[in-house]
Amino acid sequence: LVVDDEPNLLEMLVDFCDAIDVIAIPAANGAQALEKAAAERPDAITVDMRMPDMSGLEVIAKLKAAPATQGIPVVLCTADGKLHEAEAKKLGAFDVLPKPVSRADLKKTLEACLGSL
Numbered sequence: 001l002v003v004d005d006e007p008n009l010l011e012m013l014v015d016f017c018d019a020i021d022v023i024a025i026p027a028a029n030g031a032q033a034l035e036k037a038a039a040e041r042p043d044a045i046t047v048d049m050r051m052p053d054m055s056g057l058e059v060i061a062k063l064k065a066a067p068a069t070q071g072i073p074v075v076l077c078t079a080d081g082k083l084h085e086a087e088a089k090k091l092g093a094f095d096v097l098p099k100p101v102s103r104a105d106l107k108k109t110l111e112a113c114l115g116s117l
Helices: 007-019 030-040 056-065 081-091 103-114
Strands: 045-048 074-078 095-098
Touching: 007 103, 030 045, 030 056, 045 056, 056 074, 056 081, 074 081, 074 103, 081 095, 095 103
Parallel strands: 045 074, 074 095
Antiparallel strands: none
C-alpha cells in the first residue's frame, strides 16, 4: 500500500513499485490508507508524513492500534529528514525514508521488511 496526497508522487511511488515487481495499491490520504489496509491486508505500507486529513504519524498510530493491521510493516516517507524518525519508530514504524524517495532506497527498505523481492 502506497499512501501520498500528492498525485504525482503517488504515481511515482507506484511506478517504482512496478519497476521492482511489487504490486502497489495506491491511497491518496490517511482515511483511504486505513480503509485499504484493513480490506487488502498489504505486505507493507509506505505513508507520507504531511497529508491534509491526518499526518503519517497518525496513520501509523491507527494502523498499529488495530489488530487487523498492527503486524504490517509501515515506512514513513518525509521531507523533514530525521525530524520525525524517533517518534515514527516509537509508534511502530519499520523505517523512515527521506523524500524524494529513490527507487533504490524503496527497494532496499522493502527488501529489509519483506525479505528478498
